[in-house]
Amino acid sequence: MSRKILRTGTAALAAVLLPLAAIPAAYADPAPDPSAGWQDPTALTREATAIAEKAAAKQQGARAKAAPSAADLDAAVDALIADGAVGVTARVETPDLEWSGAGGVREAGKAKPVKDGDRFHIASNTKTLIATLVMQEVERGTWTLETPANDVLPGIFPDGVTIRHLLNHTSGAPRGPEELIYERIEDPTSWDQTIDALGQYYSETEHLAVMGETGWLFEPGTDFSYSNYGYVGLGVMLEKETGERVEDLVRQRVLEPAGMRQSAYPTDARNRGPFLEDAGYYEGEWRPMTDLHPSIFHAAGAATSTTEDLADLNESLLTGELLSPASVEKMLPPIAGSTDPDYGFGIYRVADPCNEGEYLYGHDGAHMGAQSISWGSPDGARQVTLGWTGRNWDSTDELYDLGLLLEPMLLATC
Template sequence: MSSAVALALTVTPAVALATPQEGGAELPAALGSPAAPPSLEEESVREALRDAASEAATQVAAQRTDASAPGGPVPRSIRPDLDAALDTIVADGAIGISATVETPTLSWADAAGRRHLEGRAPALERSPVRVASNTKMMIATLVMQEVEAGTWTLDTRVEDVIPGLFSGRPEITIRHLLSHTSGMPLGTYELITPYAGEDPEDWDAFVSAISRDYTDAEHIQAVNAAPWPGEPGEGYTYSNAGYVALGMLLEQVTGESVETLVTERVRRPAGMGQSRYPDDPGLTGPALHEAMFVDGRGWIGLDGFDPDVFSHSGAATSTVEDLNDFTRSLMSGELVSQDSVEQMITLSSDNPLGYGLGTYAIPDPCRPGEFLHGHDGATFGSLSIALSSRDGSRQLALGVTGRDLTVGQDALYDLNDILVPMLLASC
C-alpha cells in the first residue's frame, strides 16, 4: 500500500457541500456557505496533520545525529516544547486541551486551559472529550469482529441484513459503508437542516437543531431523501450516515445495543476505563465541554448538544490516555486479528486520506516510508486526534475544545503548533 498511500496523501481534496433536502431551511452562513467547507468536516484537521507530518519529517531529517540510522532518536529536549505548545493553543483561543505521546522511551501527558467556557476548573490529562469521528474506528472494529466470526463478509449487501434500508440501492455493501464508497452524502447536514430555522444567521435555531434527539432511522431517511454525490463503489465520499447504518446492522445481527457492544468488545478489552458511549446531552466530571465561537455573536456553549446528531458515526467520549490504549490495542491485534488490521489500514479507494476501513494514514515522520494510522474527530465545539504506529509501539492523541465556526476552521489557533512537537516526540 505504501506507494499508493504516499501518492494519495499529497493531494488536498475539495470538500463538497452536500445539497440540503428539498424544502429544507438554510444552515447558518458559516456552515452552509458554498465559499467554504462545512465547519463540521474534519478535512482541515487532516490537512493540518499532513502539513505537520511533513514539517516534522523535515526537522527529524535535519536533527538526526546519524543519517545512516533512520529511526534513531531525535536529539531534542521535547518536553518543554510540548508543554509550551499546549499553553500556546490556549493563549490563542482554545478553551481546554489535553494531549499525550507514548513511545518505548517517552511517556508524556499534560493539559492546559479550563474545562468549561464559564468555569475556572482546569483541564486535566484525564479529562474526557467528545471524540466524534474517532468513534468510527470503534465501529469498524466491531464490524471486523463480525467478519471474523463469520456473521457476514465485507461484501455482504446491506439489503441482505436490513432489507430496504437504502431504497433503490440494493448493491451497497458493508465494505462500501466502512470505506465511504457508498456514494451517499455526509448525512449530518441533511439531518439537521429542516430544524435549523429559516434565518441563516439564527444561531439559536441552529443550536436547537443540534440539541434535538434524533433516531437512527431519521439519519437514514435524511440521506435517502437527499441527492447522492456518487454511486456505490465509484469513489470516495465521506459519510457519517454510512456509519450510523453500520451501527444499525450490528444491532440487527447481535441483538445488542452499540453502546453495549463498544463497552464489552472494545472499551473493556482495550482498558478504556474513562470512555463512554452516551446518547444524551451533557458531560460530567472533569470533562472538557464543547463551545463554538461565532463572529459577531461571541462564544456559544454547547452543553445541550445531543450526540444522537452523530450517533454511531461519532457519539463516543474518551480521554487521550484511553485513545492511546485503543489504537495500541487495535494495531497490536488485541481487538481483531492482524489480517483484519491489515484490511482496515489498506487504501480502499482512490482517496487523498489514505482511508481504509475505519482508519486513515499519514506519513510517519520518524520512519521514512512508513505510516501512522488512526482517525480524527470534529464536533461543532471540539477536535480530537488519535494515531499509532503500525506495530503499536508509539501513540499520540489530543483533544481540544473551542472552535471558530465563522472566521475559518480553527482560526483561533493553529493546530500545528501542538501537532508538530507531538509528532517529533513520537520519534
C-alpha cells in the same frame, strides 16, 4: 437539560425504519454548504496530515534536532492556548517518554482549568470503534466485506452498496447530519436555535430517511466521499444482526477489552464528571456548547473518551488484541482515490516523522466545538493523542495554529 433517548428493540426499529428511507432515482449533485459551522469533515484530516508531513520533513532533514522534551511539550500546550484554543488535553507515549499535559479551561467563559485526564467528545474517532465491531462480525462469519448492505437492512441503500463501501466511504452516501438538523431550525443564523437543535434527540430512523432523501453522490465503489450517514447505517446493521444495542456492543467488545475505563458511548446529553466542553466562536466571542445530544451522530461520532484511553484503543487494535492480525491488515491499506485522508476501514494513515516511508495509523474527530486526533505506530509502541476545544462558527478561517502543539508531539515520538 438532559434529553434521554427512548430506545425500542432492534426488531421494532427495523420495522419502523424500512418504509421511511427513500432511495433516490438519480444521483445528487453535492451542493456547497453555506454555514461555517458545518465545515468539510475532512478539513481537520487535511490540516493534520499536512502537519505530519511537515514534521516528517523536519525530522528527516539535514538539520534535524533532538526530539522535544517534556518541558518543550508543556510549552507547546501553553503556546496553543495563547494562540486561541479554549482548552487542550494531550498525551505522548513512546518506549522512552510518557507525557501528558493540559491547558486552558473546561468550558468557555468559566475558569475551571483543564486536567490531562478530562474526557471530551471524540466525534469521528467513534468510527474506529464501529469498524472494529464490523470486522469482528466478519471474523465470526456473520458477514463478508462484500455482503450487500440491503441483505441486512433491505431497501435502505442503492443496489451494489456493500459493507466494504460503508466502511471506507465509497458507498456514495451523502455526508450528514446537517440536513437532518437544519430541518429543526427555522433561522440558520440563530445561535440559540442551533444550540437547541443540537440538544435534541434524533433517531437512527431519521438519519437514514434523510440520507435517502438527500440522494446518493455517485455509484458505489467509484469514488470516495466521507459519510456520517453511512456509519449510522453500520450501527443499525450491528444492532439488527446481533440483537444488542450498539452502546452495549461498544462497551463489551471494544472499550472493556482495550482497558478504556474512562470512555463511553453515551445515550443522553449530560456529560458526567470532568469534561472538556465544546466551544464555538460566534459573532466575535467564544460561546459554550453544552448538552449536545450524542444522537446527532450516533455510530458516526457519539463516543466520549480521554487521551489515555484513545492511546489504549490504538495500541489494542493495531497489535491484534481486538481483532486478528489478518483483519487489522485488511483495515489499514488506503483505498484507491482516498488522499487526504489515506483512508482504510474506519482508520487512516499519516507520515511517520521518525521513519521515512512508514506511517502512523488512527483517526481524528471534529465535533461541533471540539476536535481530537489519535495516531499510533503499527507496533503500538508510539502514540500521539490530543483533544482540544474551540471551533469557528463565524467563518471557515482557522483561529489558531494546531501545528504549535501537534508538530512537537509528533517529533517527540522519535
